[in-house]
Amino acid sequence: MIIGVPKEIKEQEQRVALLPSAANQLTRRSHSVLVEKNAGIGSGYPDEEYVKAGAEVVDQAKEVFARADMIVKVKEPREAEFPLLRKGQILLTYLHLAASKSLTEALLKSGVTAVAYETIQIDHRLPLLxxxxxxxxxxxxxxxxxxxxxxxxxxxxxxxxxxxxxxxxxxxxxxxxxxxxxxxxxxxxxxxxxxxxxxxxxxxxxxxxxxxxxxxxxxxxxxxxxxxxxxxxxxxxxxxxxxxxxxxxxxxxxxxxxxxxxxxxx
The missing domain is CATH 3.40.50.720 (NAD(P)-binding Rossmann-like Domain)
Structure with missing residues (x-):
């Protein structure tokens, strides 16, 4: 599977969805990891660390979305990212759909399979929230x-x-x-x-x-x-x-x- 990590574009958002250590675990299991340039810099992880972990760093989010089977993010897609989502793709992120009708409609229109971190429950707990x-x-x-x-x-x-x-x-x-x-x-x-x-x-x-x-x-x-x-x-x-x-x-x-x-x- 090709797993993509785009740089977060929401204002003041500095987190990254996948650390270099996690990218290394995935590549060791024969998955490919695409990371947008500077995606981890706000969290203290330069591109070089992702390269050392076996990931491929690409220049634009457009390429990450186009090539990846699964997109992992921190925050919900912004309006500029809506056209990049596609049918058959998996999206993992915090979504908070109850607060955004436009985001819900965009996800439905794209055909993407979206999984909201905040709704994943294990034994009545919310481990990702x-x-x-x-x-x-x-x-x-x-x-x-x-x-x-x-x-x-x-x-x-x-x-x-x-x-x-x-x-x-x-x-x-x-x-x-x-x-x-x-x-x-x-x-x-x-x-x-x-x-x-x-x-x-x-x-x-x-x-x-x-x-x-x-x-x-x-x-x-x-x-x-x-x-x-x-x-x-x-x-x-x-x-x-x-x-x-x-x-x-x-x-x-x-x-x-x-x-x-x-x-x-x-």
């Missing part, structure tokens, strides 16, 4: 803390507090992988953390597994009560393969303090 959720959860607190700084227009609240000053209050909606990683990061900073979920058993588990947190059933009334004192609100709700529900209303936002921060990673 979990690593991204872990990163997103931890970074949500890092970015939120940064935007709370006065120089970024925030309230100036330090999430961990200092002696004589109360810690910042963090509210996390969703107790899945991303929510739990946000919880760990906020907890580690010393923030006052409340996590909400509709699964009471999940809340019970988190209450037993972790210290220094508040658990609360997720509903509109409880969210309304939390908004006035919240410094950092993190949305971390996941419905596999579907759009995340809209839980925060404009009325709730108006209750939040000036300079507070909302980070949505749903």
């Amino acid at each position: 979990e690593p991204m959720s872990e990163i997103a959860g931890r970074m949500s607190v890092v970015m939120g803390a940064n935007f709370l700084a006065k120089y970024n227009g925030g309230s100036g609240v330090l999430l961990g507090g200092v002696p004589g000053v109360l810690p910042g209050r963090v509210v996390i909606i969703g107790g899945g992988t991303s929510g739990v990683n946000a919880l760990r990061m906020a907890n580690g900073l010393g923030a006052d953390v409340t996590i909400l979920d509709i699964d009471v058993e999940r809340l019970r588990f988190l209450d037993l597994a972790m210290e220094n947190l508040h658990t609360l059933y997720s509903n509109e009334a409880n969210l309304n009560d939390l908004m006035p004192d919240c410094d950092l609100l993190i949305g971390a709700v996941l419905l596999p393969g579907a759009k995340a529900p809209k839980l925060i209303t404009r009325a709730m936002l108006r209750k939040m303090k000036r300079g507070s921060v909302l980070v949505d990673i749903s």
Whole structure:
């Protein structure tokens, strides 16, 4: 099989779908790997490493798409890539089709067999989404803390507090992988953390597994009560393969303090 790795063209996307070590494993099993020039450079993997791994580096994405039986990407195809997809080809990537009608229609029109990483389940887990959720959860607190700084227009609240000053209050909606990683990061900073979920058993588990947190059933009334004192609100709700529900209303936002921060990673 010929496996193609095009360079990601989505704005600010620096990841690459296949590392040189993985390319080497595939070529050792008699597969051919085509890599677009500079596809791995944003992740720290120059073309030379792919060549050493047995892959062929080509100049243009057009050639990768034209020759490959299977395309592996990180992000969903952009509009410029739609015409490059073809019937009989396999596409492996994060797709998030619920958020894009145009992408769904383009995939149907092309006849490509598209497999979305985020919908692959093993034992009721999402093994290809979990690593991204872990990163997103931890970074949500890092970015939120940064935007709370006065120089970024925030309230100036330090999430961990200092002696004589109360810690910042963090509210996390969703107790899945991303929510739990946000919880760990906020907890580690010393923030006052409340996590909400509709699964009471999940809340019970988190209450037993972790210290220094508040658990609360997720509903509109409880969210309304939390908004006035919240410094950092993190949305971390996941419905596999579907759009995340809209839980925060404009009325709730108006209750939040000036300079507070909302980070949505749903």
